[in-house]
Amino acid sequence: MKIIKLDAINSTNSFLKELCRDYALENFTIAVTNEQTNGRGQQSNTWESEPFKNLTASIFITELHLDIINIKYLSFTASLAVYDLLSDYNIPNISIKWPNDIMSANKKLCGILVDNRIKNQEINSCIVGFGLNVNQEKFPEYLDNATSLTNLTNLNYNLDDLLTALVSKMENRIQQLTLKDFIKLEEDYLDVLYRIETPSLFKDKNGVLFMGIIKGISDFGNLLVELEGEIIAEFGIKEISFV
Template identity: 60%
Template structure:
């Protein structure tokens, strides 16, 4: 494992991607910054993080021998690594909101961005971007549904960012090792056991802002969200096609 620490950078994912174009990266090369100025989230969303208070980093990983059709298991492995780490800190009411937001008491504490390199039918490597709110206590009004480890646990003291980073990397190694062993069912069971609002009737809206009732029952073969509607028909939704109303 190689850890590269930067004081400030536009995007750790972009930095790692450029490194990979110019050199051969070792498995679990990590780039972490105190100040990520242009953090990226899912589907062109931005990740806003107060400098020196949180963890913003990216991890390069490879050698897990994964078919493209099975990429949902990579997402399960990464999400569970963060979930397991935060569980060790007794973070209350933890859950994973599909596909890979980590929530504490219904508030977002961590976001994940996975960018895969593909050759043929296989994912040959991935760059995993992680933004974890750790010691930030106040958030902008536009981030009213955000929280941090310090806020969630009501800690009087700041958490050590270096220690937390190392714990996350170790948990990533553990869950990605399960992936390389093709223990897909174990990863899926772990993920579904902590999936936000699973089997709870909820109000949703689609991309046209049409409201409907349903309940999340699982994840499809290709990683879409499966929602059982009121007439017991199961419908699948991709990223940004559905949200909670």
Template identity: 55%
Template sequence: MKIIKLNAIDSTNSFLKEMAANSTLENFTVIVTQEQTNGRGQQESTWVSEPHKNLTTSIFTNNLNLETYYQKYLNFAVCLSIFEVLNTKKISNLRIKWPNDIMAENKKICGLLIENTIKGSKINNSIIGIGLNVNQEVFPSYLKNVASLKNLTNINFDLELLLIEIVEKLKEKITILLSKEYGVLETEYLNVLYKKNIPTMFKDSNDVLFMGKIIGISDLGYLEIELEDESIQQFGIKEVSLA
């Protein structure tokens, strides 16, 4: 593991992506910064983080040789890495919200951005961006339903130790992925999936409300929701949200 520490940068994912394009990187090279000025989330959303208080990092993994058809299992491996580390911190009601947010007490505490390099039909390299709310206590009013580990436990965490734990757990899960133990990863992910099998009000991309319950993830990584008429509909990222 090679850790590169930066005082401030626009985006750890962007920085690491540029490094990967211009040099040969060691597997599990890590970029971590005290301040991220233009953090990125899913679908061009932004990630807001108070300097020196949170974990803003990106991790490079290579030689995955993973068929794109099995991409969802990479997502499962990454999410479970964060989840299992946080689960050792005695944080209550911890869940993974599809596709890759970590929730606690119904509040978002971590967001992930996974960007893959694809050659032919296979994922070769991946850059895993992690934004974890750790010691920040106050958030902007426009950020709804967010919290930090400090909010939930009243404990100040060592950011460097937390990072090392996450990278080591990620190595374990990537090993399971490369061993093609896909069923193990899927079972573990679905066991802690937020709102699974709970009747819930959703909103689609046209702002239409509907009732349903999450029952699983499709082969291609879409969210499967069983509707009131017992039919099953699949949704991609940004096609559905909790109402």
């Protein structure tokens, strides 16, 4: 494990992507920064973070040899690693909101971005970026669903200790992935999936509201929702959101 500490960077994921173009990075090379100026989220979203307050880091992982058809298990792996970490710290009401946001009750604690390197229908390496709200107490008004570990527990946390613990949890879950223990990964993921088997109000990409019940994840990583008449519909990222 090699840790690269940066004072400020636009994005730790982007930094590692550029670095691995020029160098053969060792497995579990980590980039961590005090300030991320242009953090990236899913589907070109941005991730905002107060400097020196939160854990903003990315991990380069190689030698995966994961068939592209099993890509959803990599997302499960990353989100479960954070779930495992927060469970050890006794953070309350933790769940995973599909595909890989980490929630406490209805508030977002952590965003995860996975960048894959695919060759010959196989994922050999990836970069997993984590933006975990830790000691930040106030958030912009438009982030009204955000919270932090400090807000939840009234404690302050050492960011280096959290990173070390997170890497350990990620190593454990990656071992499951490389051993192709897909059944256990999916069981663990569904056990803590946000609002699974709970009637919920959704909005589709056209703004239409509808009721549904999350039933699971498809083979392609899409969300399976039971609609009226016991019809199971499949939704991709940005095709559905909670209301």
